[in-house]
Amino acid sequence: MRLILLGPPGAGKGTQSQRLVAQHGIVQLSTGDMLRAAVAAGTAIGKKAKAVMEAGDLVSDDIVIGIIADRLDEPDARKGFILDGFPRTVAQAEALDVMLKDKGLKLDAVIELVVDQSALTERIMRRAEETRARGEAVRKDDDPEVFKHRLDAYNRDTAIVAPYYKARGQLRQIDGMQPIDQVTTAIAEVLEAATA
Template sequence: MRLIFLGPPGAGKGTQAARIVAKHGIPQLSTGDMLRAAVAAGTPIGVKAKAVMDAGGLVSDEIVIGIVADRIEEADAKRGFILDGFPRTLAQAEALDTMLASKGLKLDTVLELKVDQSKLVDRIVRRAAEARAAGQPVRKDDDPEVFKTRLEAYNRDTAVVAPYYAARGQVVDIDGMKPIDEVTAAIEKALGAN
């Protein structure tokens, strides 16, 4: 089961990915986590990434794809994986397809959490308040102004990825505004159909 989660920040991708991980035993792959791990491990691609980051640059799509390619070779990803927050651009989506094809793999499903973006700020403010009330740290990106900037970046750069996969018949739309358990049930239904 090789999946991609798409949707704007605050749509619930992380929450739903964690549930899939728990139920299906496949890893959720975050490019940020993979990048830090590759740098820490000193892998060849991690060394390249470290040099770029140390120079203050953005890691290229080629390096990110290399890190994903290395990570999906690990034992825990043999049965599948969830890509959350990647691909972020059309170029990354195309490079991911090429890399997977070179390994004889393909994506099974692209799940897009559809949400009312005008209500996302309220969701983020509520999430921050719940974290404070529970004595947990509040995520830096749960600041409404930071969140609005992230949402603008998503709409500018990443929203084009869904039509790319939709043209291939791979996207399943999920209503991300429903209660969490209903979203999970809709995702499980979509996964059962594939």
């Protein structure tokens, strides 16, 4: 199973990805997580991405595409994967199409979590509070000002990706404002239909 989860930051892509990983034994390929890991490891890509990410900006297509291409070649991605946070631009979507074709792969589904953006900042603030309550460090991009900047960047650069897949007949939209379990059920229904 190979799928893409689309939606603005805070829409619940990470939560739903974790559930899909547990249910289907596939890997979540979160560009944010991969980039954070590269930053923590001090890799060349990590150093390049660090300043960009801390400002809430998007890293360049070249960096992200390189990370994804390498990751798809790893053994654990052969059973299937969820792309979370990629593609973020039409150029990345087009590059992904070429990359998958070259690897003899195709997507099973492209799912967009549709959310009320005015409610997202509150959702992110709650996530930051829960993280602090668990005694964990709050992600830099969960800061309300950085989050607003990320949301603006999403609307400016990334929102066009959903229409790209819609025009190709691949997009399925789900109401991401539903309770988490209902979103999970809706995603399961889309995937069941896609792989039937």
